[in-house]
Amino acid sequence: MSLDELDDAVERTYRDLGDGLAVDLDRETRHELAFLTAALDPEDPDEIVRRAVHMFFQTAVDTGRADFHLRSGFDVTYDEYLSGMTYEEMTGAPNPPDNDGRRYQF
Template sequence: MSLDDLDDAITAEYGDLDDEIAVDFDRETKHELSLLAAALGTDRDELIRRGIHALFRRTLDTGDLDFHLRQAFDVTYDEYLSGMTYDEMTGGADGTGGAGGYPERSDERRYQQ
C-alpha cells in the first residue's frame, strides 16, 4: 500500500458519505447523547461532529492513527499531509538520507480544529 492507495481509500469513503448519515444508537449511546445535549444546551448534530473531532484528535495524539495507517498503508499521517513519504523527503530509499534519519515532526502541520 502507499500514499496513493490511502488517498484513493479516503476519496472512496468520502464519496460514500451523504450529507446526512443514519446511525443506529444503542441504549448507552442514546443516554449519553441525551445527557450531553441537555447539559451543554447543544444540538445533537453538533455534539456528534464534536465527538468525531475529539476521537480524531485523540487517535492522532496517541499515535493510534499512525499505527493503523502504517499497518494498512505503510505511511504516517505526517506523510499523508505532506504528500510524500519520509524516504522521499530525505532523498534516501532506505529512510536514512539527508541527516541520517527521519526529519523532525512539526505539530503545526497536523490537523487543527
C-alpha cells in the same frame, strides 16, 4: 499499500458518506448523547456527534494510534499523508530517524 492508495480510500469513503449519516445508537450511546445534549444545550444534537468525531480524530492522531493503523494498512504515517510525500521521498532515507524524545507521549 501506499500513500496514493490511502488518498484514494479517503476520497472514496468521503464520497460514500455523502452529506448525511444515519447512525443506529445503542442504549448506552443514546443515553450519553441525551445527557451531553441536556448539559451542553447545543442547537442540534448533531453538533455533539460532530464534536465527538473531531475529538476522537485528534486523540487518534495525538496518541499515535492513527499512525499505527496507517503504517499497518498503508505503510505511511499521518504526517506523510498531510505532506503528500513519504519520508523516503522527502529525504531519500528509507526510514525516519529514531526519535529519543518520542513524538507521542502517553
